[in-house]
Amino acid sequence: MKKRLTVILILVVLMFSNFMVYAQTDRQYNDVFASDWFYDAVKYVSSNDVMIGVADLEFAPETELTRGMAVTILSRIYGADVSGFTHTAFTDVDIDKYYGVHVAWAKQNGIVHGMTETEFCPDDFMTREQVCVILSNFFDFCGLSTRNTPVQSFADEDKIGKWALEAVLRMQRGGIVNGRNDNTFDPKGYITRAEFAQIVYNTNLIKLLKPNEDAGLAQQTDNTAK
Numbered sequence: 001m002k003k004r005l006t007v008i009l010i011l012v013v014l015m016f017s018n019f020m021v022y023a024q025t026d027r028q029y030n031d032v033f034a035s036d037w038f039y040d041a042v043k044y045v046s047s048n049d050v051m052i053g054v055a056d057l058e059f060a061p062e063t064e065l066t067r068g069m070a071v072t073i074l075s076r077i078y079g080a081d082v083s084g085f086t087h088t089a090f091t092d093v094d095i096d097k098y099y100g101v102h103v104a105w106a107k108q109n110g111i112v113h114g115m116t117e118t119e120f121c122p123d124d125f126m127t128r129e130q131v132c133v134i135l136s137n138f139f140d141f142c143g144l145s146t147r148n149t150p151v152q153s154f155a156d157e158d159k160i161g162k163w164a165l166e167a168v169l170r171m172q173r174g175g176i177v178n179g180r181n182d183n184t185f186d187p188k189g190y191i192t193r194a195e196f197a198q199i200v201y202n203t204n205l206i207k208l209l210k211p212n213e214d215a216g217l218a219q220q221t222d223n224t225a226k
Helices: 002-017 039-047 067-078 100-108 128-142 162-173 193-203 205-209
Strands: none
Touching: 039 193, 067 100, 067 128, 067 193, 067 205, 128 162, 128 193, 193 205
16 A cells, blocks of 8 residues: 555656746746646746746746836846846836836836836836837847848737837847737737747847856747747
8 A cells, every 4th residue: 555655646746747847946836837838938937047936836927027027037137237226217116126126227228218207117017019129129238139031011010109110020020029810919918927938938038148158048939929
């Protein structure tokens, strides 16, 4: 009987090890499974400490990405030295929040701008067109170029804000973001944490910016955020 229980226990452990994310940092999530389309992306960003869970065992892949989250992730990818920031220009950003110093860094370097002159709205969800703008600014800051592959225009291109159109087209032509299955871009739609992780994974940003670190090459897939 004891031997049988031991075998069952081993099988249970093996089963869960095949389904939950086990990162290089021993971080694991009970809401990310090997069968998920974003599994490799989450493992990539998690093992490199650029995206971590919203709780000890929860990555929340389907949760919408906030503006504060996005800036924090890009700051970590770049390896920004944020130790010298003690305040921000935005009245709604607490420097002591997890995103505070990262927002200050991104603002200083022209990667983000506020929703108004004084408000950043860190807890607002990021729209797909906003993500394209922040990524385009980040690529410029890092000195990274993008491909300029001819593409079919989005069916709802006229719905993209004029302030974001150039960035959206750049990200589309660079193969960094795709449209929905019906060839719409859905510019006002929100992006999830899983989708943003997939962008980081597909573009291999960590390896591009830290070539001497063992970030692991991202596998080229067809899972660009949609």
